[in-house]
Amino acid sequence: MANGQEKARQNLTSFQSWVATQTDDDFTQIVHRGQLNRGEVAKAIGIGKSALRQNPAIKEALEALEQCLRDRGVLPPLTDIAQSRRAEPKPxxxxxxxxxxxxxxxxxxxxxxxxxxxxxxxxxxxxxxxxxxxxxxxxxxxxxxx
The missing domain is CATH 1.20.5 (Single alpha-helices involved in coiled-coils or other helix-helix interfaces)
Known part of the structure; x- marks a missing residue:
């Protein structure tokens, strides 16, 4: 049985493999409220949604992917309010x-x-x-x- 760190690396590898196989049209099909639908992403990769939030490497890679998609016009740009709220935790x-x-x-x-x-x-x-x-x-x- 894999320990937590090994599982985290496997999940990151699965995420990266999934991203490499997707097209812009594939990403547009799972857009929800201006970002990728976390549930659909987790289901497609075969990992839990919690891994997308709790694994820092996947979280960072997902944010980078979304920013790249925004730059390419697949996702809508973030508003100023959304950008300012991104860093601060929800009250x-x-x-x-x-x-x-x-x-x-x-x-x-x-x-x-x-x-x-x-x-x-x-x-x-x-x-x-x-x-x-x-x-x-x-x-x-x-x-x-x-």
Whole structure:
């Protein structure tokens, strides 16, 4: 079994072999949001997406490839904002998880509310019908058992 460093070198070699076999048309088919789709790249190479992010050599080679593709016009150029954000890490937003939970809860409550309104309408219809039946029985002098 290969250790981590050997596996990293094998993955880099696989990446480089894959890049050598691709044409500009092949790359344009896997463009997503102005960059190469990481999932499609990993699938084509036969490695995990995590290797594209965690292996520094592959990460650097992928960035160089994307820059080369931008220079050739295959990928759109980076905006100034995107270039400035590339170096800095994404800030962690703890409220995102809370917002997601609240959105799910709100959706479930809205669904329950709709179901309960439908049930209330059904029960009100039955109550109206039984109220009329009670009136008819009272008119005939038959008192319903309460």
């Amino acid at each position: 962690y937003d703890a409220s995102v998880n809370k917002q997601t939970m609240e959105t799910r809860r709100l959706s479930a409550l809205e669904q329950e509310n709709i179901e309960l309104k439908a049930r209330v309408a059904t029960l009100e219809g039955k109550l109206r019908r039984y109220g009329e039946l009670s009136e008819v029985l009272t008119e005939f002098g038959v008192a319903p058992d309460a």
